[in-house]
Amino acid sequence: MINESAYLKLCDEVINYQAKIIAVSKRQQTEKIEKLLSLGHRDFGENQAQAISGRFETFGSRANWHFIGHLQTNKVKSVVPVSHLIHSVDSMKVLKIIEKEAHKNNRIVDCLLQMHIAEEDTKFGLDESELYNIIDSQEFQDLTHVRICGMMGMATYTDDDIQVGREFRLLRKVFDQVGETYFRDREYFKELSMGMSGDYKIALKEGSTMIRMGTLIFGERQY
Numbered sequence: 397m398i399n400e401s402a403y404l405k406l407c408d409e410v411i412n413y414q415a416k417i418i419a420v421s422k423r424q425q426t427e428k429i430e431k432l433l434s435l436g437h438r439d440f441g442e443n444q445a446q447a448i449s450g451r452f453e454t455f456g457s458r459a460n461w462h463f464i465g466h467l468q469t470n471k472v473k474s475v476v477p478v479s480h481l482i483h484s485v486d487s488m489k490v491l492k493i494i495e496k497e498a499h500k501n502n503r504i505v506d507c508l509l510q511m512h513i514a515e516e517d518t519k520f521g522l523d524e525s526e527l528y529n530i531i532d533s534q535e536f537q538d539l540t541h542v543r544i545c546g547m548m549g550m551a552t553y554t555d556d557d558i559q560v561g562r563e564f565r566l567l568r569k570v571f572d573q574v575g576e577t578y579f580r581d582r583e584y585f586k587e588l589s590m591g592m593s594g595d596y597k598i599a600l601k602e603g604s605t606m607i608r609m610g611t612l613i614f615g616e617r618q619y
């Protein structure tokens with residue numbers, strides 16, 4: 397795991413770009429999370445419904461729990477009450493269920509729309525036309541308990557920095573367009589979640605506001 401001075405240096409680097417770190421704690425030991433909390437870190441990410449619920453039970457509101465994994469419709473019910481921000485919304489169907497659960501919980505749920513920018517088909521997210529179809533729809537405009545705070549994406553897993561840069565740039569472009577066209581005041585629509593341990597420097601240069609960082613902070617995950 398990262399030591400204190402390296403952590404502070406990393407924070408400085410990210411803050412210089414007006415971004416922040418979401419520490420991805422999936423499959424990591426509780427003690428490591430405690431350690432990071434003691435350094436003053438607050439934002440953590442989990443990619444599975446069961447895992448984020450477990451973390452919430454353990455740490456509660458000592459941390460902000462971000463849901464970053466693919467969200468299945470049958471998991472929305474358990475994810476909504478424990479999530480600070482859901483990064484990975486990729487269908488109108490999921491949005492409608494979030495709306496329903498948010499209403500039941502009497503709260504507004506902050507969400508990002510995930511766009512598919514990678515070459516791999518295994519990664520999730522909306523393509524550009526699916527994205528606009530959702531935003532243009534009446535049912536989207538009728539949502540009252542969902543707050544769209546920005547967008548998220550994952551670049552291709554490759555050593556080709558030029559390709560990764562191109563993919564992040566596309567996401568940034570769409571994010572800017574959607575912001576200007578549909579969320580003009582930009583009061584809430586301002587987060588761009590892109591970049592992980594291997595490509596965060598590129599993501600920062602391309603305008604990320606949230607880096608989802610796992611192994612660089614906690615070390616290798618346990619399987």
Ligand SMILES: *Cc1c(COP(=O)(O)O)cnc(C)c1O
Pocket residue numbers: 420422443464465592593594608609610611612
């Ligand atoms: C695991 C994960 C990360 C963090 O990956 P690292 O390479 O360990 O930084 C970021 N985003 C998502 C969606 C993940 O599932």
